[in-house]
Amino acid sequence: MRMSHLFGQTLREAPADAEFKSHQLLVRAGFIRQLGAGIFSYLPLARRSLTKIENIMREEMDAIGGQEMTMPVVHPADIWKETGRWYEVGSEMGRFKDAGGRDMVLAMTHEEVVTDLVRNIIHSYRQLPALIYHIQTKWRDEPRSRGGLIRVREFTMKDSYSLDADWEGLDKQYWAHYQAYFNIFRRCGLDVIAVESDVGMMGGKLAHEFMYLSPIGEDTLVLCDACGYTANRQVAVFRKQAEDADEAPKPLEKVETPGVTTIQALAQFLNIPESKTAKAVFMVATITEGQEDVEKFIFAVVRGDMDLNETKLSNAVKAKALRPAHEEEIRAIGASPGYGSPIGVRREGVIVVVDDLIPASPNLAAGANEDGYHYINTNYGRDYTADIVTDIVAAADGYPCSECGAALRTERGVEVGNIFKLGTRYSAAMNATFLDKDGKQKPVIMGSYGIGSGRLLACVAEEYNDEYGLCWPITVAPYQVHIVALRGGFDAAEQVYADLQAAGVEALYDDRTAPSPGEKFNDAEPHRRSFAHHRGRSFAQAGRRGIEAPHRKGAGLDSA
RNA sequence: CGGGGCGUAGCGCAGGCCGGUAGCGCGCUUGGUUUGGGGCCAAGAGGUCGCCGGUUCGAAUCCGGCCGCCCCGACCA
Structure with missing residues (x-):
């Protein structure tokens, strides 16, 4: 290519709003131009690099038996209604009506389309296993796009879908992708780690994310250097150790605590460690009941020295959305902000979720649902009970690893790829079944696997640059x-x-x-x-x- | 969605308080000069000052509304 005819211009100065190195340099070098928030044009130089990345993905997908195809970007909403995601996904989904007034969807991913194809094409176990993929544009209306190509609304993704007759087949294809993804990132020069992750809107069973470690990352990863445990903070577990677990329950007592509204202040006031307190966190969850969305008040209790993990809580109550409660909502259930207590709150329309460490922790100080008062020596079971007892606490730096007990460490990372075991969620919902050897109709077992090519390019740019x-x-x-x-x-x-x-x-x-x-x-x-x-x-x-x-x-x- | 900031030439910015001819650097065009790390001289082209409305003899400037973009948070994977 003769530079005299190259479409694109180098700039001496980056646009003022470019924050990350990769964004600044990609614009300055004439690779990309922004059209709108989270919407970019890819100039010839970027296109060439993207094509190289995509060809690497093609080679690695083909090597594990993938067949390339192309699925549409615009979908009739019907298939999204069939799986329920039309209702479950919020404003992130691009929706519009066609000229005939029909609901349409801009593809944010392609499980529905794949499943529709599968139910029309796959009839027999003899046609399985299969692996199909495409490299296609997606639209996700992120409330907040940022960081150049790292987080955009319109993006291109290689997504593949595995189809199997049995769970062993899914397992095989899942781990084949796991290895293929490492190959892809290595060939692009990017070091990544795989971490266990939340299944999110995919709703599958097992998922890993491939993370490029970088301070600009928006995900927090929890790592164990001793045994190699890695997980996204959203799902990271750790070994919980009860404080004074064998201490005998003491009598419940109400004490005056004027102006003491934080855990820190409470611990100081009572001269006890924060680990001897219980913290109440008030949230409101949107939960789907049948065809209807209802808001439920969530009263979460965690040990005072720990933080609530909203993803874990959201999963525990199967919420579609979760937000902090407003003060009026808190008062309405008989609780008091700053003095919240699970003892004596209204229970109808309220879901009380208690972290599983609380029942093992005797004599915790907690609020009294009355401004200016706390209880001391609250004990789960004796003084109150919960609707759900499960792990809802966020792992943090220094917490003991659930596998080996060594201290965990946290790092920031950018998600450059993910793999999900979907199972039969989509095939069952859309009736994509095949006739198995035993003569029975069974839903196809699926997996889905994605890598964003633009984000990968941006991460490579983020990693490989110098003062020039x-x-x-x-x-x-x-x-x-x-x-x-x-x-x-x-x-x-x-x-x-x-x-x-x-x-x-x-x-x-x-x-x-x-x-x-x-x-x-x-x-x-x-x-x-x-x-x-x-x-x-x-x-x-x-x-x-x-x-x-x-x-x-x-x-x-x-x-x- | 909450908080904050910004919209003036392709890019980076000044002007705005105090209303009266649209400005600077880089880039672009032409000519000359220069030639191993964005050199120099000269002459040019390029702007509905985000949009709509209001105040005023007169609005980039003051007032109101809207739109867009960026940052922080919420959200999402």
């Missing part, structure tokens, strides 16, 4: 070679460019006559091919010594 600009791994670089022609060397550069093209090497040739050498070099930097070959006067004079091949971080090809 981007320095792509050769597998992702838009061009393998960058030739800069300087005065006195144009003829030689033309020749090299022709030779490289003839040899099938992807070359970007800066044939522009106007810019000064400094400009051309600087223009080459943010583009950052892995090599820059310069042809100039010195080349004409000194022959091969005029060739320079700077080898920087990210370059992955031996010098020719």
Whole structure:
């Protein structure tokens, strides 16, 4: 490609609103332009890199038996109504009506379409297992897109779907993806770790996320260096140790605690550790009952020194949405903000969820549902009971690992891929069944697996840059070679460019006559091919010594 | 959705309080000069000052509404 005709422009300054390195550099280097919030155009350079990433994904998918296809971006809402997601997913789903007034959906993922195909095509166990995939545009109306290509609303994703007759088959395809994903990220030059994750709106059984560790990540990961346990904080578990578990229950007592509305203040006031207190957290959950959404007040109790994990709580009550309760709602059930207590609150329309550490923890201080008063020596079972007792606490730095007891550590990460064991959630809902060997109709067992190509590109950019600009791994670089022609060397550069093209090497040739050498070099930097070959006067004079091949971080090809 | 900020040339910004000719740097065009890290000189092109309404003789500037974008939080995977 001749740079004189390359569509795109390098910028000296990044747009003021670009926060992350990857965003700044991708814009400055002429890879992307923003059209609207979370909506980008991908210029020729970016397209080339994306194509390379997508071809790597194709190769790895094909290697585990995948067949590429293409499914539509616009779906009739009917199939989403069949699985219930039309009702379950909120404003994140793009919806509109077609000219005939029919409800339509912009694809946010493709389980429904796959399942519709499956019920029309798969009839017999003889057609299974199968693996299909496509690379297609998705729309997710994130309430808050940000960070350039890291978090966008319109994006392209490689998503694959496994179809099996039995659970062993699903397991096999799941772990095949697990390995294939590591291969894909490694070939793109990106180090990732796999963590156990929440199944979220996919509603499956087992899920892993592939995380690029970076401070810009929006997910918190919980890691154990001793045994290798890794999980998204949303689902991370840890070993719970009760404090004074064998202490005998003491009599319940109401004490005056004026102005003491926080756990910290309470512990200080009573001169006890925070671990000897119980914390009440008030939430309101939207729960689907039949076709209807109802709001339920959630009264959650965790030990005072720990934090509520909203994902765990949300899963425990099967909530579609969860938000903090307003003060009026709290008062309405007979509780008092700052002095909340599970003892003596209204129970109708209220779900009391208690962390499983609480029943093992005797004599905790808690609120008295009366401004200015707390109870001491509350004991679960004797003083109050819950509708649900389960783990609803967030793991944190230093907590003991559930596997080995060593101290856990947290890190930030960006989710670049995920794999889900869906099971029969979609096939059962949409009646996608096959006739098995034993002559029985059974729902197809499914898995779904995604990697966002733009986000992956952004993460690679985030990882591979230096003070001059981007320095792509050769597998992702838009061009393998960058030739800069300087005065006195144009003829030689033309020749090299022709030779490289003839040899099938992807070359970007800066044939522009106007810019000064400094400009051309600087223009080459943010583009950052892995090599820059310069042809100039010195080349004409000194022959091969005029060739320079700077080898920087990210370059992955031996010098020719 | 809550809080905050910003919309003036392709990019980065000034002007706004105190209403009266639309400005700077970079980029772009033309000519000259220069040529190994964004050099220099000269001449140009390019703007419904986000949109709608109001106040006023007169609005980029003051007032109201709306839209868009960014950040923090909530949310989501």
